[in-house]
């Protein structure tokens with residue numbers, strides 16, 4: 001007996017070809033007739049004629065075997081009606097073909113006003129309330145791409161109970177509570193589930209308590225233990241006792257809302273979010289992942305329409321900022337989330353991880369299938385039939401920020417694995433320990449920017465949140481690291497006890513004295529904690545890689561820039577020490593350029609100075625890997641090393657000036673730009689400069705300058721290649737030829 005399960009649906013956008021797919025689960029097919037011999041799932045993708053849905057579907061992709069074509073004919077005969085037919089050989093189940101866009105993909109609505117709430121229907125009983133902002137693009141490093149953000153909450157309506165998953169930041173409180181009242185019967189709201197909680201969300205929580213004040217029963221809050229502690233420390237205790245009942249969730253607990261919505265909790269702590277928790281709903285196959293798989297971007301219709309092309313860089317940027325510094329813990333978290341895109345049935349069993357090689361085929365299949373945008377409520381039914389046992393079959397990832405991930409689900413999950421593995425490899429080679437505590441997030445933001453700078457220079461990071469780590473863990477990290485930074489807020493004239501204890505561990509570690517270190521912290525007015533850490537490390541004979549960073553309350557953009565550059569300086573010191581070690585142990589030949597390197601060194605471009613500014617943060621670099629890339633509109637490419645300070649200022653949408661230096665006139669600028677700089681130091685020194693209208697720096701002695709906007713970035717080994725459109729420019733000296741940088745080897749500039 002062979003069984004065939006088929007899913008049919010029209011693609012959503014009117015401009016799209018009308019497509020349906022046929023996915024075959026088959027146990028006993030003759031292997032010679034199968035496209036993918038070793039896998040249980042086979043794909044047939046067809047396209048209907050635009051004019052008539054009854055005309056013959058055209059095959060887009062299939063094994064082209066008789067077996068498939070026969071199945072296809074049978075499917076066509078059962079056509080546009082819902083139902084199943086049996087003929088002894090096959091069991092065909094087909095949905096009716098929708099004639100309009102599926103209801104769960106509403107058209108994109110423009111942002112009406114800052115902080116408005118977009119309501120997105122995901123399934124019949126799950127909606128998302130998304131607070132949208134274009135403003136929240138400053139002062140926090142993960143907003144670097146400047147695409148705004150969304151803060152997403154989710155309402156899951158079970159047969160007996162309704163649960164609200166996550167509560168938004170204070171910026172969205174008022175609009176959120178108003179929208180919540182119109183989208184749900186608050187009397188039925190039994191549970192609030194917090195995948196993460198921070199003091200910035202108290203206002204929304206208190207507002208919710210007020211909105212529920214009239215009813216007798218308190219709201220039941222489900223969250224992790226660290227979130228419960230945080231709640232108790234920031235929400236007034238009388239309010240907490242009167243209006244809420246807190247249940248601390250343990251690993252693998254669940255909560256039944258009725259109608260199959262038996263929510264499963266998966267604890268996913270990281271040093272950045274010790275209270276992290278994911279929630280899986282088997283009824284809809286939605287997973288609510290809070291910060292994981294988030295992106296800061298507000299455009300679109302709430303889903304990831306446009307897929308990787310549209311959002312890939314946003315996801316990557318968020319990951320780089322927030323998760324790459326905690327790669328080890330991120331790896332452990334991914335192990336706990338064996339997500340399988342709904343349509344790709346895995347051949348393996350077990351909850352532990354996903355083998356990338358095994359998922360390659362599934363990746364291809366599911367990415368084609370997910371593009372078809374079958375409404376989630378319908379597609380769950382089919383993937384249940386072909387369900388893979390104990391993996392989490394997932395129709396969509398519902399994160400705290402940015403789009404609900406549907407089309408790129410497999411890619412995103414897979415890339416998270418790839419990025420994490422790459423970071424773990426860096427951790428193996430050399431790491432810097434980032435040890436800190438932060439009550440209100442300001443020191444954490446500094447730690448994050450420092451980590452970003454370390455990561456850019458290709459060095460691994462071990463993030464230690466002193467509040468949730470044991471001192472044994474601190475000691476182990478200190479033994480293994482090649483450099484470290486310590487950060488603390490000042491509270492009541494002191495450093496918090498966990499930082500004090502961690503400092504004690506560091507001071508006792510004799511090996512740590514030879515490792516480059518740094519101190520940072522946020523303060524209000526006196527900053528005793530930072531002074532004390534600095535003094536005690538100085539007294540202990542530790543060597544500082546950068547001047548201590550003192551930040552008053554919330555960091556500004558230029559403070560974050562200083563943090564990032566300081567992190568890069570520290571990482572470069574660590575790498576230099578490692579290189580020294582390596583070369584002293586291997587033969588001197590390795591320093592001589594190979595023939596290939598010498599040949600690569602003959603590739604030349606104009607010698608230029610790139611200058612970029614963003615708010616009060618400014619930087620510049622000497623650049624010679626520059627090339628014209630387009631006539632109309634005029635465009636150029638330029639390679640920027642990942643660890644370069646200016647790199648964070650030339651993200652997509654960012655502007656820069658390319659100053660082209662002249663032959664025989666480049667010495668002063670080269671000398672100035674090649675100097676070592678302190679973090680945040682002015683790069684131009686005494687060079688005569690002037691400004692463009694947007695504030696970018698022009699070198700008066702350059703023979704030409706171009707003001708450009710970055711439109712694309714491509715990752716290429718240790719550099720980013722930027723493609724930038726030229727907005728304006730001027731030839732300042734028409735007699736001098738362009739300077740070029742002749743190199744002896746392609747292994748260095």
Ligand SMILES: Cc1cc2nc3c(=O)[nH]c(=O)nc-3n(C[C@H](O)[C@H](O)[C@H](O)COP(=O)(O)O)c2cc1C
Nearest residue numbers: 438439440441442443489492493522524525526527
């Ligand atoms: C209860 C409390 C006590 C504080 N005491 C001090 C202090 O003695 N000296 C000081 O410079 N700042 C003090 N501050 C300000 C904090 O250091 C400042 O808010 C800092 O940004 C907190 O950093 P964090 O967000 O990393 O916790 C205090 C803040 C609070 C809330």
